[in-house]
Structures are given as C-alpha cells and as structure tokens.
Amino acid sequence: MNKGLLRTLLAGLLLAGLGTCGYWLLFTQFMVYDDEGYVLWSLHNYFQEGGLYTKVYSQYGPFIYAFYHGIHALFGIAFDNETGRLLTLGYWLGSAGLTGVFTWRQTRSTTATLAAITLSFGSLLIMINEPIHPGGLLALLTAIGAVGGAVALEKRNHRTFAILCGACGAAMLLTKINVGAFFLISAGSWFAIHWAKETQARVLLWFTAVGSILLPLWLMNKLWPEPWVAIFALGFTCAALALLLLVKEQHRPTIKANTTLLLAASAAFTCVVILGSVWARGSSLGSLWHGIVVAPLGQPIAYAHGVVWPAITPILILVMFAIALLAHTRKPVWITPTIAIARLLVAAWLLKLTFDSIDNSLVFFSFKFGIPFAWLMAFPIRTDRTNVLNSARLWLAWVFIWQTLHAYPVAGSQMGWGAFLWMPLAVTGVYEAIKYGTERFSRYRNVFKPIAVINVAITISSVIWSLGYVSYQRFRIGEPLQLNGAHEMRLTDDITSVYRILNKNIRMHGDMLFSYPGLYSLNIWTERPTPTAHNVTHWFSLLEDSKQNAILEKLQSEERAVIVLQSYLINYLELHGFPPRSDLQPYIVENFQPVFTIDTFQFWARKGRKVAPLSTAKIHLDKENGEALLQLTTDAQGQATTAEIRGLFYPYNRVRALPMTTGLPWKITPLSAHNLPRGMTTLATITATLEEINRITIPFPSRNNLPQLDILKVVIKDESGAVLDTLRFTP
Numbered sequence: 001m002n003k004g005l006l007r008t009l010l011a012g013l014l015l016a017g018l019g020t021c022g023y024w025l026l027f028t029q030f031m032v033y034d035d036e037g038y039v040l041w042s043l044h045n046y047f048q049e050g051g052l053y054t055k056v057y058s059q060y061g062p063f064i065y066a067f068y069h070g071i072h073a074l075f076g077i078a079f080d081n082e083t084g085r086l087l088t089l090g091y092w093l094g095s096a097g098l099t100g101v102f103t104w105r106q107t108r109s110t111t112a113t114l115a116a117i118t119l120s121f122g123s124l125l126i127m128i129n130e131p132i133h134p135g136g137l138l139a140l141l142t143a144i145g146a147v148g149g150a151v152a153l154e155k156r157n158h159r160t161f162a163i164l165c166g167a168c169g170a171a172m173l174l175t176k177i178n179v180g181a182f183f184l185i186s187a188g189s190w191f192a193i194h195w196a197k198e199t200q201a202r203v204l205l206w207f208t209a210v211g212s213i214l215l216p217l218w219l220m221n222k223l224w225p226e227p228w229v230a231i232f233a234l235g236f237t238c239a240a241l242a243l244l245l246l247v248k249e250q251h252r253p254t255i256k257a258n259t260t261l262l263l264a265a266s267a268a269f270t271c272v273v274i275l276g277s278v279w280a281r282g283s284s285l286g287s288l289w290h291g292i293v294v295a296p297l298g299q300p301i302a303y304a305h306g307v308v309w310p311a312i313t314p315i316l317i318l319v320m321f322a323i324a325l326l327a328h329t330r331k332p333v334w335i336t337p338t339i340a341i342a343r344l345l346v347a348a349w350l351l352k353l354t355f356d357s358i359d360n361s362l363v364f365f366s367f368k369f370g371i372p373f374a375w376l377m378a379f380p381i382r383t384d385r386t387n388v389l390n391s392a393r394l395w396l397a398w399v400f401i402w403q404t405l406h407a408y409p410v411a412g413s414q415m416g417w418g419a420f421l422w423m424p425l426a427v428t429g430v431y432e433a434i435k436y437g438t439e440r441f442s443r444y445r446n447v448f449k450p451i452a453v454i455n456v457a458i459t460i461s462s463v464i465w466s467l468g469y470v471s472y473q474r475f476r477i478g479e480p481l482q483l484n485g486a487h488e489m490r491l492t493d494d495i496t497s498v499y500r501i502l503n504k505n506i507r508m509h510g511d512m513l514f515s516y517p518g519l520y521s522l523n524i525w526t527e528r529p530t531p532t533a534h535n536v537t538h539w540f541s542l543l544e545d546s547k548q549n550a551i552l553e554k555l556q557s558e559e560r561a562v563i564v565l566q567s568y569l570i571n572y573l574e575l576h577g578f579p580p581r582s583d584l585q586p587y588i589v590e591n592f593q594p595v596f597t598i599d600t601f602q603f604w605a606r607k608g609r610k611v612a613p614l615s616t617a618k619i620h621l622d623k624e625n626g627e628a629l630l631q632l633t634t635d636a637q638g639q640a641t642t643a644e645i646r647g648l649f650y651p652y653n654r655v656r657a658l659p660m661t662t663g664l665p666w667k668i669t670p671l672s673a674h675n676l677p678r679g680m681t682t683l684a685t686i687t688a689t690l691e692e693i694n695r696i697t698i699p700f701p702s703r704n705n706l707p708q709l710d711i712l713k714v715v716i717k718d719e720s721g722a723v724l725d726t727l728r729f730t731p
Contacts, residue, residue, distance in 0.1 A: 007104075007110050007113075010110060010114060011097075011100060011113065011114065011117065014114055014117055014118065014460065015093055015096070015097060015117065017464055017468075018093065018096065018117070018118065018121045018464065018467075019089060019093050020468070021464060021467040021468040021471055022089050022092055022093065022121070022127070022128075022467075023085075023089060024468070024471035024472055024474065024475040025125075025128045025467060025471040025474075026085040026088060026089055026127070026128050026131055027082075027085060027475065027488055027489050027490060028471060028474035028475050028478055028489075028490050028491065029128040029129065029491075030081075030489060030491050030495065030521075031129050031130065032566065032568065032569065032600075033517070033537060033569055034518070034519045034520065034521050034522075034537065035130045035133055035537060036081065036084055036130055036131050036132050036133060036521065037081075037518075037519055037520035037521030037522070037523070037524065038518055038520050038535065038536060038537045039060075039064075039084075039132050039133055039134070040079055040080060040081065040084055040132060040520065040521065040524060041520035041521075041523055041524065041530070041535055042056055042057065042058050042065075042520075042533075042535060043064075043065065043068055043069075043072075043079045044079065044524070045533040045535070046058075046065050046069065046281075047069060047072055047079070049282075049533060050281030050282035050283070051281070051282035051283060051533075052065050052278050052281070052282075052283045052287075052288075052291065053283055053287035053288060053290065053291030054282060054283060054284060054287045055282065055533050056533045056534075057533065057534035057535060057536055057543065057547065058291065058536075059295075059296070059536060059542065060134050060175060060176060061134075061173065061174040061175045061176060061177060061180075061291075061292050062174055062274055062275065062277075062278040062283070062288065062291075062292065063171050063172075063174040063175045063274050064134050064137060064175055065278060066274050066277040066278050067137075069277075069281070070277075078485070079132070080484070080485025080486065080524055081131070081485050081486040081489060081521060081524065082485060082486060082487070082488060082489070083132075083485075084131040084132030085131045085132075085489075087131075087132060087136070088127050088131040088132060088133075088136045089127075091127070091136040091137055091139060091140040092121065092124055092127045092136065092139075093121075094140045094143070095120065095124060095139045095140050095142075095143040095420065096117050096118075096120040096121040096124065097117060098140075098143040098144065098147040099116045099117060099120040099143065099147065099420070099421070099423060099424035100113045100114070100116050100117040100120075100424075101147055101151070102116070102146075102147045102150055102151075102392075102396060102424045102428075103115075103116035103117075103424045103427050103428055103431075105150070105151060105154060105389075105392070106389060106392070106393060106424075106428040106431075107427075107428055107431045107432075109431055111452060111453050111456040112427050112428070112430075112431045112456070114456060114460060115427050115456045115459055115460065116423060116424045116427040116428075118459060118460045118463050118464070119350070119354075119362060119423040119426075119427065119459065119463070120420050120423040120424060121463070122354065122357045122362040122363075122463045122467070123362040123363050123365075123366040123416060123419065123420040123422070123423050124139060124363075124416050124417075124420050125357065125358075125360055125362065125363055125416065125467070126360065126363055126412075126413040126415070126416035126417070127139075127413075127416070129412070129413050130413050133413070134175045134176055135413055135414065135417040136417075137175065138172055138175055138176060138179050138406075138417060139416075139417045139420065141168050141171055141172050141175075142168075142172070142179075142183065142399065142403055142417075142421065143420075143421070144164070144168055145164060145165055145168035145169065145172075145183060145187070145399070146395070146396050146399040146400070146421055147396070148160075148164045148168075149161050149164055149165055149187070149395055149399075150392035150393070150395050150396050151392070152164060153388060153391050153392045153395055154388045154389060154391075154392045155388075156388060158255050158256075158259045159259060159262055161259075162191070162259050162260070162262040162263040162266060163262060163263075163266045164266075165183075165184075165187040165263055165266070166187075166262070166263045166264065166265065166266025166267035166268075166269075166270065167266050167267070167269075167270045168183065169183045169184040169187055169267055170184075170266070170267040170268075170270035170271045170274070171270060171274070172184075173267075173271070174271060174274050174275070174292065177292060177293065177296050177297075178296070178405070178406070179403070179406050179418075182402040182403055182405050182406065183399065183402065183403065184267065185211075185215075185402060186398050186399050186401075186402040186403075187263065187399075188263070189204075189208045189211070189398075190395060190398060191255050191259070191260045191263060192204040192207075192208065192260075193205045193208055193244075193247055194247075194254070194255045195254075195255055195257075195260075196254035196255060196256050196257075205244065205247065205248060208244060209240075209241055209244050212236070212237055212240035212241055212244070213237050213241075216232070216233040216236050216237060216405070217233060219405065219408060220232065220233055220408055220409075222409075223304060223409060226306065228306035228307050228308070228309060228411075229306070229408075231307075231309045231313060231314050231317075232307060232309075232407075232408060234314065234317055234318075235313070235314075235317045235371040235372060236371065236401065236404060236405060238317050238318070238320070238321040238372070239317075239320075239321075239371050239372065239374045239375060239401045240401055240402075241321070241324075242320065242321055242324035242325075242374070242375035243374065243375060243378060243394065243397055243398055243401060245324055245325070245327075245328040245375075246324075246375070246378060246379065246380075246394055247394060247398075248328075249328065250380075250387065250390055250391060250394065275288060303409075303410065303538060303541070303573070303578050304409040304410060304578075305409070305410045305411055305412055306411060307367075307368065307407065307411040307415070309368060310368060310369075313368055313369070313372065316369070316372040316373075317371070317372045319372075320372045320373065320375055320376060321375075323335070323338075323339075324375045324379075327339075327379065336381045336436070337436075337440075339376060339379055339381055339433070340381055340432075340433040340436045340437060341433075342376060343376065343377065343426075343429050343430050343432075343433040344430065344433055344434075344437075346369075346373060346376070346426065346430070347426075347430045347433075347455075349365075350362075350365065350426070350459075351455060351458065351459055351462075353365055354458075354459050354462040354463050354466065355462045355466060356466065357462070357463045357466040357467055358466045358467055358470045358471075360416075362423075362463075363415060363416040363419075364415065366415075366416075366419040366420060366422040366423055367404065367407065367411075367415040367416070367418065367419035367422075368415075370400070370404070370419050370422030370425075370426070371401065371404055371419075373422075373426070374397050374400060374401050374422065374425065375397075376429065377397070377422075377425045377426050377428070377429030377430075378393055378394050378397040378425065378429070379429075380393075380432075381432055381433065381436050382432055382435060382436055382439075393425065393428060396421060396424065396425055397425050399421060400419070400421040400422055400425060403417075403418045403419070403421065404418045404419055405418070406418035407419075434448055434452055474490065474492075475490055477490075477650045478490025478491060478492070478493075478496070479493075479496060481496055481499065481500070482500075483499065483500070483503055483525040484524065484525050484526070484527060485521075485524045485525060486521070486524075486525060492649070493648050493649050493650065493652075493713075494599060494648055494649070497598075497648070497713060497726055497728055498598045498599055498601050498728065499522075499525070500615070500726070501598060501614065501615045501616070501727075501728060502522060502564060502598075502601060502603060503522070503525050503526055504614045504615055504635070505562075505595075505596075505603055505611070505613065505614050505615075506522065506526040506528055506562055506564070506603075507526050507527075507528070508611075508612075508614060508635075508673055509560065509562055509605060509611045509612075509673065510526070510528055510560055510561065510562035510605075511528065511558060511560040511561070512528060512529055512530070512531060512554070512555070512558040512560065512561040512562070513526060513528040513529070513530065513561075513562055513563075513564070514530060514531055514551065514555060514561065514562075514563050514564075515563065515564045515565070515566070516540075516563060516564075516565045516566070516570070516580075516585075516588065517537050517538055517539065517540070517566060517569055517570070517580070518535055518536055518537045518538070518539050519537075519564060519566060520535055522564055531550070531551040531554030531555055531558075531561070532547070532550050532551055532554060534547040534550065534551070538580070539551075539582075539584075540580040540581065540582040540584065540585060541578070541580065541581075541582070543582075545583065548582055548583060548584045549583070549584075551584060552583075552584055552587050555587070555588075555591075556591075559606065559609075561606065562603065562604065562605050563588060563592050563603075563604040563605075564601060564602070564603060564604070565594075565601070565602040565604060566600060566601060566602075567600045567601075567602060568600035569600075588604070590607075591606060591607055592604040592605065592606055592607060593605065593606075593607045595611055595613050596613040596616050596730045597730055597731055598616070598728045598729075598730055599710065609674075610674045610675045610676065611673065611674065611675055612633055612671050612672070612673055612674070612675040612693050612695075613633050613675075613730065614633060614634065614635050614693065615633070615634060615635070615725055615726065615727045615728065616632075616633050616727055616728060616729075616730045617630065617631065617632050617633075617714045617727040617728065617729050617730070618630075618631045618729065618730060619631075619700060619709070619729070627699060627700075628699075628700040628701070629697050629698065629699060629700055630643075630658065630697070630698045630699075630700045630714070631695065631696070631697050631698075632695070632696040632697075632698070632714060632716070632727055633671070633675075633693070633694075633695050633696075633727075634690070634693070634694060634696060634716060634724075634725045634727060635692065635693050635694075635725070636690045636694075636716050636724035636725035637690060637691060637724065638689075638690060638718050638722075638724045639687050639688070639689055639690075639718050639719060640660075640666075640684075640687065640688045640690050640696075640716050640717070640718060640724055641659065641660060641686070641687050641688075641717065641718055641719045642657060642658065642659040642660065642716075642717050643657075643658040643659075643696075643698060643714055643715065643716050643717070644656065644657050644658065644714070644715050644717065645658070645706070645712055645713075645714055646712065646713055646714075646715060647707075647711065647712065647713075648710075648711050648712055648713045648728075649711065655706065655707065655712060656706070658698050658700075660684050660685050660686055660687065660688065661685060662685045664698065664699050665683040665684060665685045665699075666683070666684045666685075666688060666696050666697070666698050667681055667682075667683060667696070667697040667698075668681065668682050668683075668684055668688055668690075668694050668695070668696055668697075669681040669694065669695040669696075669697075670691075670692065670693070670694055671692075671693040671694060671695050672693070673693065687719065690716075690724065696716075709729035710729065712729060713726055713727065713728055713729075714726070714727040714728075714729070715727075
C-alpha cells in the first residue's frame with residue numbers, strides 16, 4: 001500500500017475513534033450552570049429578532065452570531081443542545097487534526113503525528129463542559145492561525161501568513177475581544193520583530209520584551225497580588241522572554257512593510273464583513289462599539305476562578321528561565337544533552353498522565369506545566385533542522401504562550417482552549433530529542449525506534465481507553481433525555497429525572513420562564529419565552545438596572561410566569577465571594593414562592609397561585625390515625641396496577657412494591673392544574689384508569705429501612721410492566 005495513503009488511513013481511523021469517544025462524552029455531559037443554554041438562547045433570539053446588543057444581550061462578539069445565522073439561513077438548521085454538541089465535536093476534531101498537520105510537517109513521522117492528534121484531543125477534553133460555547137470555535141480558529149501560519153512560514157510565503165493571521169485574528173477579536181487581541185498581539189509582534197530593517201527590528205524586539213512584562217501586570221491588576229495571579233504573570237513573562245531570546249538567536253526571515261500592511265488589511269476587511277452582516281440585521285454602530293469594546297473592557301470582575309498551581313510550578317518557571325538565559329549567554333556544551341534528557345523525562349511524565357485522561361490530567365498539564373516548559377520544547381537541539389522549521393515551531397510556541405492568557409480571570413475550560421497548542425509543540429520537541437539520541441548513540445538506533453513506537457501506541461491506547469470506557473458506559477446505561485432539542489442526550493439518572501419533571505411542570509403551569517441564575521436550556525426544552533431577550537447566566541451582576549427592570553415589568557404582567565431557582569449555584573457564588581445582588585432578587589422573593597424542590601432545583605410560582613406539582617412524591621402521616629401515606633401527584637395516562645419505590649441509579653433495585661390490593665387500596669383524587677379536586681375520590685383495589693392529573697394516596701406500612709429519599713424514585717406501572725410515570729421525592 002502507498003505510504004501516503006496508509007498514513008491518511010491511520011489518521012482517519014484515529015480521528016474516527018476519537019470522534020466516537022467525543023460523541024459519547026458530549027452526549028452524556030451537561031453542566032448545571034448551563035452556559036451552553038445561554039449561548040443557544042441568545043442565538044435563538046438573534047435568529048428571530050436580530051438587533052444584537054440592542055434587542056439581544058450578549059457578552060460575546062458578533063462573529064458567532066453572523067456565522068451561525070449564515071448556517072441557519074442556508075441550511076435551516078435549528079440550533080439546540082444536540083446541534084451545539086455536533087458542532088463542538090467538529091471543532092474538537094478539527095483542532096486536534098490541525099496539530100497533527102503541524103507535527104507531520106515538523107517531523108515527517110507518522111507515529112509523532114498520531115501522538116500529537118491524540119494528546120491534543122485529550123487536552124481539549126474541556127469541550128464537553130460547554131458545547132457551542134465560543135471557546136470551541138476559538139480553539140479551531142487558533143489552530144488554523146497557528147498551524148496555517150507555521151506552514152506559510154515554512155514555505156516562506158509571508159503574504160499568505162499575513163492574510164491568514166489577519167482574518168483569523170479579526171474573527172477571534174469579534175468573538176471574544178481578549179482572545180482575539182492576544183492572537184493579534186502575537187501575530188503583530190512576530191511581524192514587528194522579523195521586520196526587514198534590522199535596526200528597527202532590534203528596537204521592536206525590546207519593545208516586545210517590555211510589553212511581555214507590563215501587559216500581564218495591567219491585565220491582572222484587579223486581582224493583584226493574589227498568589228495564583230502573581231504566579232500566572234510570572235510564568236507568562238518568563239516564558240515570553242525566554243522565547244524572545246530564541247527569536248534573537250535564530251535567523252529572522254525578512255518581512256517587509258507592505259506584508260505587515262497586508263496583515264492589517266486582512267483583519268480590517270474581515271471585521272467589515274462581519275460587522276456589516278450584523279449591522280444589516282438591526283445593530284447600530286453605537287451598540288456594536290459598546291457591545292464589542294466598551295462593555296467587555298468596562299466589565300467588573302463579577303466572577304473569578306483561580307488556577308490551582310502545583311507547588312513546584314514557580315520553581316520550574318524560574319529554573320527554566322535561568323537555563324534559557326544561560327543557554328543564550330554562555331552556551332555550555334552540556335546544555336543540549338540536558339535539554340534532550342529533560343524532554344524525555346517530560347514525555348514519561350506525560351505518558352503516565354494519559355491513563356487518567358478522563359480526569360482532565362492532560363488539560364491541566366498542558367496549562368500548568370506547558371507554560372514553564374514552552375522554551376524547553378521550542379529550543380533547537382539539532383543542527384540538521386532548517387531555519388524555517390525552527391521558525392515555524394517558535395511561531396507556534398509564541399502563539400501558545402499568548403493564548404494562555406485566555407485563562408484570566410476564569411481558569412476553567414479556558415485552560416484547555418488556551419493551552420492545547422503545547423501538545424504538538426511538546427511532541428515535536430520530544431521527537432527531536434529522540435532523533436538527537438539516535439545520532440549520538442547510533443549503535444542503539446534499532447532500539448530507539450521500536451521503543452518510541454511502543455510508547456506512542458501506549459499513549460494512544462490509554463487516552464482512547466480512558467475516555468472511551470467511561471463515556472461508553474455512560475452512553476450505554478443512560479436513557480435518552482427525550483426533551484425538545486435534547487432527545488439523544490443521556491445524562492445521569494438524577495439529572496434526567498429532574499429535568500423531565502421541570503419540563504413537565506413548566507409546560508403545564510408556565511407561559512413565561514425565568515431562572516435564577518439563567519438556565520436557558522430549560523427555555524429551549526419547554527419552548528417557553530424569557531421575559532426579554534436580554535439574557536445571561538449571571539444576570540444579577542452583568543445586566544444593567546434598566547434591563548433588569550424590563551424583566552421585572554414583564555414578570556409583573558404575566559400571571560403564569562414561573563421561575564426555576566438553582567440553589568447550589570447561588571450558594572457556590574456566595575461561598576466564593578461573589579454574592580448575587582440586584583433589585584430583581586427582592587421582587588422574586590416577595591412575589592413568588594417555591595412549589596417543590598428536587599435536589600438543588602426549586603420550582604417557583606406566583607404567591608397565592610396553586611399549582612399541581614406533577615411527578616412528585618411525598619411521605620407524610622395521616623392526621624387522623626397517624627398512618628404513613630405515600631402521596632403521588634401524577635399526570636400518568638393508562639391502566640395503573642402497581643407502584644414501586646426503586647433506586648434512582650443503575651441498576652435501579654426495587655426497594656418496595658406497592659400493588660393495589662383489597663387490604664391496601666389506592667385513593668385516587670382527580671386534580672385540576674391548580675391542585676384542586678375536580679372529582680370524587682375513589683378507591684382502587686385491582687386497577688385504576690388514570691387520565692389527566694391525579695393525586696394517588698397509598699397506605700405505607702413503614703418507612704423503616706428506607707434509604708435516603710433523594711436516591712430513590714417512584715414508578716407507576718401498568719399490568720404489562722410498562723412505566724406510566726417516574727416521580728421524585730420532595731421534602
């Protein structure tokens with residue numbers, strides 16, 4: 001078989017395997033804070049109304065709205081939770097695949113290429129936390145700019161390099177201004193320090209070095225001097241300065257002024273196209289300026305999540321910077337073999353972490369150790385490599401180090417999006433170290449290669465096994481959610497049941513849905529509108545008073561407005577020093593009341609309004625005889641014969657069976673949606689025909705030996721064993 005075809009086939013098979021794991025992972029994960037719902041609902045409103053930043057609130061730039069609206073208009077695709085996951089899977093595979101392209105061009109090694117694809121995929125595992133979040137698209141744009149730029153540098157095609165970087169940078173800038181700015185700074189500074197005029201280039205190199213010191217201090221001043229922030233700033237600055245030392249040493253290709261102008265022109269043209277498409281749908285120029293620039297730059301830090309740095313990280317930062325200075329000034333003979341050995345030790349460390357890929361070990365390593373090890377992997381240790389290959393690798397390292405700033409001030413998924421480029425950088429560095437070793441110890445050449453191949457095979461297998469085994473078990477055991485826009489999502493049993501119950505109650509009792517904090521996937525699933533199109537997860541800290549007042553007025557005017565409150569998220573913010581405070585909160589507390597609570601979700605309706613809490617169960621004592629009673633409120637339809645209390649989680653062991661008998665008859669009271677009787681209570685001893693809403697009361701011999709109610713569920717079944725309804729216990 002042709003070697004090129006074989007390589008393509010192997011890469012395709014690997015991407016197919018990783019894609020399968022990614023599909024299982026994406027469709028079995030849903031984060032309670034529901035950032036994906038916020039993005040999807042804002043897209044929904046934009047598709048319907050236009051008017052980004054005037055009618056539709058967004059923290060993000062207009063590119064995603066223009067891009068996704070184009071897809072929606074051309075193909076009629078509905079943007080829901082499943083669409084978001086499929087698009088995210090495409091971004092995930094595309095980003096990983098591009099790192100493979102870079103690695104192949106650097107090494108011409110199939111094994112190294114496959115390793116880079118696998119490790120990059122693993123370091124982007126955070127994709128499953130926030131499908132359709134702009135971070136996924138930004139990762140792909142970063143990969144296109146970094147890898148495409150590296151290929152252009154390798155071919156000495158500076159015009160293509162400029163056009164590509166300008167277009168990618170502009171699209172990123174108009175998605176998240178900070179991420180785009182970091183990319184454009186890395187591209188602009190690269191052009192500046194490689195300017196054809198040597199004297200000016202040296203001056204600009206010094207300006208870039210000073211900027212690498214001052215920019216993180218300015219960026220992080222609001223949280224300075226928290227320890228995690230100080231380490232972050234130190235790590236970035238030392239890594240950037242170390243890479244600039246390499247730039248100073250290496251032969252610099254000549255970039256002329258007109259090429260730099262091409263970078264600016266490409267960025268400007270891309271911005272005009274994007275802004276024009278959004279402006280044409282009702283956004284004013286003033287609102288665009290405010291939404292893209294003023295609001296993000298003026299936004300207070302409403303929420304921050306720090307990096308938990310390993311204790312050794314500051315030491316590694318300083319040690320690696322000291323070695324970089326030594327290598328630049330003294331060039332001792334031992335520096336090259338030491339770097340080669342250090343790379344192999346890092347590779348062994350990385351190999352160990354692949355066995356725990358499902359725990360985000362690769363994500364954290366690429367960020368927390370990728371920063372101090374950036375110079376280590378970019379330093380050229382072989383003399384037979386061409387200058388253009390070294391320059392291309394250094395460009396990738398330069399983009400990587402600037403993208404790590406994405407993780408400030410919220411170092412969550414941003415760590416993965418900002419640091420995955422370290423993986424191809426590391427793989428090429430390790431490959432170079434192995435080649436260096438085979439040249440120094442040529443008699444062991446036949447030993448090095450099989451060891452490397454075996455280690456790559458272990459790396460690929462362990463990542464796929466770690467991700468695939470867990471995700472397959474989740475997917476196999478999970479039951480499809482079967483909600484609008486999320487039919488095939490398979491979540492844990494507790495989450496599936498609570499979302500189904502909320503969906504049922506919202507559809508029955510609500511014509512308008514608001515949530516605290518914003519959980520907008522519920523609006524997609526229930527097809528219920530929000531009060532206004534100004535929606536964001538942390539509305540209490542991000543929306544202006546006028547926008548919150550508009551929400552309040554809409555809630556006042558809609559009698560059948562309902563609210564879902566997520567107490568865990570509210571308590572989390574309180575405990576971490578970001579208490580939710582706004583004028584809208586007192587209004588909610590004064591005018592609405594909880595109807596039922598399941599886990600940390602509360603369903604609220606207007607005070608004084610009675611609603612039947614569908615699919616809920618309670619155990620209480622009869623006031624007359626003290627007998628324990630199981631009370632079920634259900635909209636089950638069909639011939640019911642038995643109820644069972646079962647474990648909430650697989651394998652759903654039966655805890656108690658409660659069939660209808662003469663000795664234990666069911667009392668069945670038809671209810672209205674207002675939780676009032678709409679007919680006579682009847683006794684059922686064999687079977688009961690259930691229609692609409694009913695309250696079923698079943699004598700309960702004893703509560704003794706029952707597990708905690710929050711890990712139990714009640715199922716109502718017919719004679720054939722089919723489940724008519726699944727209910728959860730409420731306090």
